[in-house]
Amino acid sequence: MVVSMTGFGRSKKDSGQFSITVEIKTVNHRFSEFHMRMPRQLMHMEDKIKKKLGEHIGRGRIEVYVTIEGEGLASRKVNVDWELLDEYYQYITAIKTKYDIQNDLSIEDIIREELIGIEEKEKEAGNEELSQHVLSAAEEACLHLTQMRQAEGLELEKDVRCHLGLLSQRVILLRELSPKVVQLYQERLEKRIKDYLDGQIDESRILTEVAVFADKADINEELARLQSHISQFEKTLQLTEPVGRKLDFLLQEMNREANTIGSKANDAAIAAEVVEIKSLLEKMKEQIQNIE
Secondary structure, eight states, rough: OOOBBBBBEEEEEEEEEEESEEEEEEOOOOOOEEEEOOOGGGGHHHHHHHHHTTOOOOOOEEEEEEEESGGGEEEEEEEHHHHHHHHHHHHHHHHHHHHTOOOOOOHHHHHHHSEEEEEEEEETOOOOOOHHHHHHHHHHHHHHHHHHHHHHHHHHHHHHHHHHHHHHHHHHHHHHHHHHHHHHHHHHHHHHHHHHHOOOHHHHHHHHHHHHHHHHHHHHHHHHHHHHHHHHHHHHHHHHOOOHHHHHHHHHHHHHHHHHHHHHOOOOHHHHHHHHHHHHHHHHHHHHHHHH
């Protein structure tokens, strides 16, 4: 099954105390590479989340963003620096006595000096309910991601199969052109010898030259391997496992055979077909780069 490496999935889970949002973005990559961004109190869950996503994602660059909102994540309490507050009060009282200042010291003055503050402390991340919600949101976001990757994979497969069909047609055309190359060579050779020897032709010499050329210009083996690669390519598209790497390898082998055909066949028509084949392979490669 063809699955794209590009996709996006999002999930949000709400409870009475907190709200969890998980977003997953994937792009193409040679290997499986995770990048996680989450609150510090959830860092202990990183491996669990990776393992859960790894059950659905075989290859690609995976970016995971986890955000949490809610009152249940931190405890808050009033924090008073009593020692500093006593010293502050003593100085203020001394100043008022020395300079005969009549206004009273208010609680607002104390708070403004940051002698009383609110201390917020994150709760321990061992909250089982929180962990379950995070994993559940991650799995649901991954499900949405997978659906998007599969939908795009279908479109990629359609495009690749279209190019593969055109490639098969080019191979058939090359099979038809191949024998004509030897025939045209023999005709050109006979004409040159006639012109050079005033019409006298050594048939055995011509046949020898043609046989040598035919052996050098023979592309039947390359065409057979190219057709075999095309058949393997079609079968690979039907597999249920990730197929991107295998398809990429087959494309490399096809390109190698095309280069050999172009170098062996001394013919303009075959050279033109090889150019078309390489163009099709390049278009297929662009799509294969996005397949898992």
